[in-house]
Amino acid sequence: MEIASLGGFPAVQFCVSLAPEMFSRSVNIFLSSSGTSMPVIRTLSKVAKQALLSTPGCGCQPLTVAVRNISFSPRQVTSDASFHSVSFSETDHPKVLITGGLGQLGVGLAKLLRKRFGKNNVILSDIRKPPSSVFHSGPFIYSDILDYKNLREIVVNNRITWLVHYSALLSAVGEANVALARSVNITGLHNILDIAAEHGLRLFVPSTIGAFGPTSPRNPTPDLCVQRPRTIYGVSKVHAELMGEYYHHRYGLDFRCLRYPGIISADSMPGGGTTDYAVQIFHDAIKSGKFECNLKPDTRLPMMYIDDCLRATLEVMEAPTETLSMRTYNINAMSFTPEELAQELQKQMPELEVTYDVDHVRQAIADSWPMNFDDSNARKDWGWKHDYDLPELVQVKFLVSVHVSDSDSLSAARRKLKWSVDPRNSAWSNDDSKFGQKMLERMGWSKGKGLGRSEQGSTEHIKVKVKNNNCGLGTSASHEDNWIAHQDDFNELLAQLNSCHGQNNQLTSTEPQPEEQKGFSLEEKSKTSRKRVHYMKFTKGKDLSSRTETDLNCIFGKRGRSAREQEQETNSSDSQDEAEKTSSPAPTELDTESITKTVTSTLSMQEYFAQRMAQLKKARVDS
Numbered sequence: 161m162e163i164a165s166l167g168g169f170p171a172v173q174f175c176v177s178l179a180p181e182m183f184s185r186s187v188n189i190f191l192s193s194s195g196t197s198m199p200v201i202r203t204l205s206k207v208a209k210q211a212l213l214s215t216p217g218c219g220c221q222p223l224t225v226a227v228r229n230i231s232f233s234p235r236q237v238t239s240d241a242s243f244h245s246v247s248f249s250e251t252d253h254p255k256v257l258i259t260g261g262l263g264q265l266g267v268g269l270a271k272l273l274r275k276r277f278g279k280n281n282v283i284l285s286d287i288r289k290p291p292s293s294v295f296h297s298g299p300f301i302y303s304d305i306l307d308y309k310n311l312r313e314i315v316v317n318n319r320i321t322w323l324v325h326y327s328a329l330l331s332a333v334g335e336a337n338v339a340l341a342r343s344v345n346i347t348g349l350h351n352i353l354d355i356a357a358e359h360g361l362r363l364f365v366p367s368t369i370g371a372f373g374p375t376s377p378r379n380p381t382p383d384l385c386v387q388r389p390r391t392i393y394g395v396s397k398v399h400a401e402l403m404g405e406y407y408h409h410r411y412g413l414d415f416r417c418l419r420y421p422g423i424i425s426a427d428s429m430p431g432g433g434t435t436d437y438a439v440q441i442f443h444d445a446i447k448s449g450k451f452e453c454n455l456k457p458d459t460r461l462p463m464m465y466i467d468d469c470l471r472a473t474l475e476v477m478e479a480p481t482e483t484l485s486m487r488t489y490n491i492n493a494m495s496f497t498p499e500e501l502a503q504e505l506q507k508q509m510p511e512l513e514v515t516y517d518v519d520h521v522r523q524a525i526a527d528s529w530p531m532n533f534d535d536s537n538a539r540k541d542w543g544w545k546h547d548y549d550l551p552e553l554v555q556v557k558f559l560v561s562v563h564v565s566d567s568d569s570l571s572a573a574r575r576k577l578k579w580s581v582d583p584r585n586s587a588w589s590n591d592d593s594k595f596g597q598k599m600l601e602r603m604g605w606s607k608g609k610g611l612g613r614s615e616q617g618s619t620e621h622i623k624v625k626v627k628n629n630n631c632g633l634g635t636s637a638s639h640e641d642n643w644i645a646h647q648d649d650f651n652e653l654l655a656q657l658n659s660c661h662g663q664n665n666q667l668t669s670t671e672p673q674p675e676e677q678k679g680f681s682l683e684e685k686s687k688t689s690r691k692r693v694h695y696m697k698f699t700k701g702k703d704l705s706s707r708t709e710t711d712l713n714c715i716f717g718k719r720g721r722s723a724r725e726q727e728q729e730t731n732s733s734d735s736q737d738e739a740e741k742t743s744s745p746a747p748t749e750l751d752t753e754s755i756t757k758t759v760t761s762t763l764s765m766q767e768y769f770a771q772r773m774a775q776l777k778k779a780r781v782d783s
């Protein structure tokens with residue numbers, strides 16, 4: 161037994177060497193300085209007994225071992241983890257930490273868990289700044305999962321008992337940032353596993369349909385089959401499944417994992433996955449009536465509405481241990497193609513236009529994923545049952561409030577919109593039996609004709625327009641897309657500058673330019689600009705040819721001459737002027753060398769100006 165000290169806390173390290181070929185098992189127990197020694201001794205003997213009795217590698221009993229180290233290290237696990245973590249009895253509410261909580265799923269899960277366990281028992285964490293609505297809805301804490309010490313501190317200080325690990329880089333973003341995905345999805349997971357094991361937490365890590373690959377059965381994909389994914393996201397998720405199960409069997413970690421399908425959320429935007437189109441289509445349909453899909457129309461993938469996904473997560477976390485015959489389950493709800501989703505949406509919105517512009521990276525990923533999930537084990541073991549199929553999903557997306565975000569669902573304040581099933585009012589225009597239409601027809605109007613005596617009025621029915629701002633009714637100024645207009649102007653200007661000064665010009669500069677290709681003139685452009693102030697302020701202001709000599713002296717800091725001096729000079733030099741005019745440059749062709757006057761002095765600035773002032777004063781007194 162050796163006694164060490166760490167950060168002011170005495171630490172007792174107990175090492176038991178079992179056999180030369182086995183690594184040393186160590187258990188660290190930290191005592192607060194005020195702690196008594198008896199419970200420690202009791203625990204030590206308990207741990208020692210357990211360590212001596214358990215046989216490493218049997219795979220049945222959790223082992224008491226150091227996770228990463230032979231000697232002293234903060235990253236250690238005991239099978240008796242509840243000794244220095246807060247034990248969670250079934251009657252208490254769990255204290256939950258959600259990592260990566262500001263993504264598509266975290267905020268919704270926090271809401272559900274807070275309803276169940278109380279607001280202060282669920283802490284959201286992320287590396288991003290939460291929008292104020294999230295910040296004020298319950299505890300939020302900054303946590304980078306790559307910072308092990310910080311994570312550990314959060315778990316200890318907040319007496320966390322459940323950890324829901326949502327931080328990850330999703331499939332498409334992961335392929336574009338492999339090194340970061342490897343670090344967040346794999347190194348981050350190692351931190352989470354160690355902390356959860358060390359502190360006896362119940363750990364939930366979501367996996368995905370992306371944990372399967374092209375060699376897995378695709379329709380349906382069972383829980384247990386070949387898993388050879390071709391994305392860093394998929395590889396990291398298989399790694400998470402296997403490591404979690406390994407920690408469960410080896411160290412008794414209460415690891416629970418669900419393989420989610422693509423999740424369709426109501427009020428949060430997806431974070432860069434292959435299934436994102438199925439969320440985006442709703443937002444674009446409502447916003448513009450158009451959607452461009454980045455997957456082929458017949459790409460079939462398993463999908464789930466967010467409410468089902470979050471409920472499944474809570475259910476599996478609450479499931480009694482004995483009901484779980486496995487630690488990683490598929491869960492399924494529906495399976496559809498973009499074409500089928502579009503058709504279902506068009507039942508609500510017949511005008512919706514869907515076009516396809518395939519993103520080949522996403523398409524290749526989707527083609528390697530399951531088309532349908534077999535989730536019979538989840539249904540059998542803990543009673544999983546989904547509520548939403550495609551028609552209900554589409555209905556609910558139109559009937560519930562949709563939070564529309566500007567560009568990033570979390571970085572901007574959310575605006576709440578109420579959508580009717582028929583936002584374009586087409587049900588009215590398509591229904592010939594409506595009273596209004598009948599009355600108009602009786603007065604001589606027919607479809608396609610304008611209203612009014614000479615049919616000069618509107619030819620279309622009134623459509624619902626969303627007023628999603630605080631401006632007065634009828635305000636036409638749009639600020640939302642101003643930046644796009646500015647961007648267009650700027651691009652145009654750049655293009656003009658390029659054509660004037662750019663490569664093309666240089667390459668052909670020896671060739672004579674035709675009259676009409678004279679190039680871009682900023683002066684001409686700004687003269688014609690509606691904003692005359694631009695011409696006055698920027699273009700004319702830079703044109704020195706129109707400036708008087710006095711102005712130029714001011715601009716270049718040249719000392720001005722008195723009226724008397726000027727007069728004398730004019731008289732004396734009248735005769736020379738003619739000759740000089742022919743040889744010296746025109747006043748507009750400035751010789752900057754002659755204007756620039758460099759003075760070298762050993763004086764300090766203050767001394768120099770004091771001397772100059774004294775000279776000026778003396779000159780004035782003399783004259």
Ligand SMILES: NC(=O)c1ccc[n+]([C@@H]2O[C@H](COP(=O)([O-])OP(=O)(O)OC[C@H]3O[C@@H](n4cnc5c(N)ncnc54)[C@H](O)[C@@H]3O)[C@@H](O)[C@H]2O)c1
Nearest residue numbers: 260262263264265304305326327328366368420422423431
């Ligand atoms: N959304 C889906 O369709 C879906 C499907 C299957 C599985 N999943 C899994 O569910 C989990 C949550 O998914 P999501 O859609 O909310 O993801 P998301 O991409 O929307 O959110 C992930 C969050 O992780 C955070 N994060 C990134 N790096 C971090 C770091 N170093 N430390 C802490 N946080 C960090 C991000 O800021 C982000 O808020 C992920 O593990 C994902 O793989 C999601």
Ligand SMILES: C[C@@H](O)[C@H](N)C(=O)O
Nearest residue numbers: 330331368433434435
């Ligand atoms: C399927 C899931 O893991 C995620 N939505 C992705 O597409 O990457």
